[in-house]
């Protein structure tokens with residue numbers, strides 16, 4: 001039976017009795033299918049109200065019920081991988097009413113979060129950490145003489161990352177009661193890429209033909225059970241109960257459907273990975289051009305006249321807007337699955353052979369590949385372009401997904417060029433500049449719509465050259481990135497000078513010196529941590545030239561910024577017009 005997204009709250013009398021897994025465990029097993037139906041109906045309603053991750057949660061309704069029914073949570077441990085499938089878990093663990101405000105400031109986090117509930121055993125958002133974390137918990141409990149069960153639930157997409165296999169490799173030779181559940185829905189955000197996905201599909205086909213090949217996981221010394229239909233609750237309960245009663249590392253392979261129960265999501269799991277609130281679904285708004293769109297168009301254009309350009313994405317084809325490139329240039333497009341480290345070293349290998357790789361990567365996921373940037377790319381002085389998307393605060397996904405450290409990561413790499421576009425046009429020109437540069441170049445741009453959208457002929461910029469926007473008095477604002485419009489409003493209202501610095505590295509030192517000589521105060525502005533960011537680069541330069549002009553560095557303060565809208569997050573950091581003006585006032589009176 002297929003459900004719809006209800007605009008008003010559905011009646012869920014059985015679900016309403018479950019305010020805690022202990023109450024769930026009081027229900028007779030034959031009521032659980034009814035509970036699953038009500039949980040799915042409530043989930044559709046609540047995500048319709050709040051927006052958020054959608055298909056993954058619908059696919060684990062039965063699994064979530066079965067796990068909390070059979071485990072003694074929270075004394076037993078339940079670790080969700082990525083955590084985007086945690087909505088049913090949150091509903092069953094006392095947060096049902098709050099779910100209408102998930103991802104909103106003050107509402108529940110979109111991912112499991114330790115400070116939010118004792119049932120959220122491990123904080124998450126990035127993928128493929130569940131087996132390591134669960135193994136650590138299982139080992140710790142054993143050392144402390146505590147008897148517990150530990151379960152890691154990991155998707156087939158998350159399983160493609162190397163760290164998941166590092167953990168399996170270790171776990172197999174421990175005597176811990178660890179259960180790894182592979183939630184195999186044959187999907188990542190995009191279609192899952194690579195040999196593991198093919199292997200799993202083959203495994204399922206052979207099972208349906210009466211054979212079972214669990215060779216891979218058995219070869220890794222796990223006891224394997226499966227594949228099992230993850231939506232058939234009675235079977236699921238019986239198989240799960242059996243594996244939980246066994247000692248030592250167990251592996252349970254479940255087959256589920258992403259978007260289960262909601263036909264549009266089952267038919268289009270990519271489009272329904274996450275959704276906006278119900279009203280925008282029914283009344284589509286005018287689509288704004290995003291920075292990602294500008295990148296997606298640019299890379300198609302540059303590839304047309306440059307046959308040695310390739311595009312690499314670690315499992316973020318849609319988000320990075322590489323769908324068109326993938327269709328137009330299938331031989332030059334590489335979705336390497338969730339494998340950020342591999343993505344970077346693969347690019348390094350290509351660069352050795354005179355291919356120009358363009359790695360499109362979210363700032364937050366680039367964190368996974370820091371040593372690759374240093375050891376495989378920078379030290380070997382290889383020539384490639386990083387298109388760093390989702391740089392800065394990203395809004396509703398919160399701290400796990402904020403990209404506020406990439407400048408700090410890159411700034412120490414000799415010869416790296418780091419660019420911070422303030423508009424769509426600048427993004428285009430900077431991508432082109434980075435493309436022409438022989439070495440490691442990075443362009444960092446934010447989530448969301450691009451300011452002043454114009455597309456014309458692309459022009460390379462002079463490397464390290466800033467752009468003076470306005471000449472004023474007393475204070476000079478040095479902008480790095482997308483906050484230019486806000487900076488302009490502050491500068492206009494107070495008659496301050498304003499420079500779009502464009503390059504964090506190499507810094508336009510001459511401009512900094514000139515501004516320092518003519519102003520009482522310099523103010524840097526960036527959508528990045530103030531520690532090690534563009535402000536630090538300017539500060540080091542002022543120190544180097546022995547300037548006494550005071551510097552105020554505005555950016556993300558030394559704390560994690562939680563989920564909220566991007567505007568709310570910026571305001572929380574004092575990066576809105578009022579916050580910036582106030583901080584400058586205060587600095588001037590010191």
Ligand SMILES: Cc1ncc(C[n+]2csc(CCOP(=O)(O)OP(=O)(O)O)c2C)c(N)n1
Nearest residue numbers: 056125126127155156157158187188189315
């Ligand atoms: C390290 C990392 N890279 C990329 C992502 C973005 N991402 C979130 S969910 C997802 C797909 C995960 O697929 P799977 O584990 O199979 O879960 P499903 O959505 O299919 O349930 C991706 C690529 C991430 N969260 N973490």
Ligand SMILES: CC(=O)[C@@H](O)[C@H](O)COP(=O)(O)O
Nearest residue numbers: 082084125274319390397447
């Ligand atoms: C869970 C996860 O990591 C992704 O689904 C992420 O939420 C996508 O973010 P964007 O919406 O910015 O592409």
Ligand SMILES: [Mg+2]
Nearest residue numbers: 155156157187
């Ligand atoms: Mg999957």
